[in-house]
Amino acid sequence: AQTVTQSQPEMSVQEAETVTLSCTYDTSENNYYLFWYKQPPSRQMILVIRQEAYKQQNATENRFSVNFQKAAKSFSLKISDSQLGDTAMYFCAFMKPDNYGQNFVFGPGTRLSVLP
Amino acid sequence: DTGVSQDPRHKITKRGQNVTFRCDPISEHNRLYWYRQTLGQGPEFLTYFQNEAQLEKSRLLSDRFSAERPKGSFSTLEIQRTEQGDSAMYLCASSLFIRDYTFGSGTRLTVV
Numbered sequence: 421a422q423t424v425t426q427s428q429p430e431m432s433v434q435e436a437e438t439v440t441l442s443c444t445y446d447t448s449e450n451n452y453y454l455f456w457y458k459q460p461p462s463r464q465m466i467l468v469i470r471q472e473a474y475k476q477q478n479a480t481e482n483r484f485s486v487n488f489q490k491a492a493k494s495f496s497l498k499i500s501d502s503q504l505g506d507t508a509m510y511f512c513a514f515m516k517p518d519n520y521g522q523n524f525v526f527g528p529g530t531r532l533s534v535l536p
Numbered sequence: 537d538t539g540v541s542q543d544p545r546h547k548i549t550k551r552g553q554n555v556t557f558r559c560d561p562i563s564e565h566n567r568l569y570w571y572r573q574t575l576g577q578g579p580e581f582l583t584y585f586q587n588e589a590q591l592e593k594s595r596l597l598s599d600r601f602s603a604e605r606p607k608g609s610f611s612t613l614e615i616q617r618t619e620q621g622d623s624a625m626y627l628c629a630s631s632l633f634i635r636d637y638t639f640g641s642g643t644r645l646t647v648v
Contacts, residue, residue: 424578453634465579465629465639470635511578511579515634523584524571524581525581526579
């Protein structure tokens with residue numbers, strides 16, 4: 421079974437600074453997807469960024485980028501120019517797509533606070 | 537389409553009562569998922585439908601839990617004889633492809 425670990429329960433960062441959230445995972449699969457989701461107090465799970473394991477190039481989405489180290493099974497999220505609206509819970513998630521289903525395995529989350 | 541809708545938003549029930557939650561997915565999505573999220577944790581997968589067929593169930597889904605998706609449209613999740621340990625957020629999600637996987641805002645259940 422796959423597991424996802426986030427070793428930082430809480431983090432804080434000053435507005436406009438850069439912060440990196442850590443994630444490690446365990447799997448014997450070779451083909452899979454990794455995700456970062458954001459969950460603000462509104463409770464909606466919002467996709468931040470997605471990485472396909474077969475792609476060596478790290479995914480980027482505006483201020484958000486990942487450092488994907490497949491051999492080390494590490495998938496960290498870097499948030500640049502942090503904004504107050506980035507305050508939320510951040511979940512790292514693993515998905516093994518197959519013909520049956522596409523359900524996520526989530527980590528326990530990191531609570532990020534952006535300070536003015 | 538306004539996304540994945542879940543009803544009710546909050547539910548408080550007494551221990552031993554039955555509760556039912558509803559999820560309306562994005563209309564063109566054929567896949568529908570239920571997750572449970574306890575306080576301070578990430579969501580945990582409960583069950584998955586492709587159209588009206590329930591294709592996968594987690595071991596977390598005890599025999600007090602039942603889910604349906606009649607006609608492959610909306611879905612209901614029923615919990616019978618609720619226990620305090622059932623208190624959690626119940627999230628629904630739907631997808632057609634991985635790239636359009638969308639979560640609802642959840643139903644928060646409190647069992648007193």
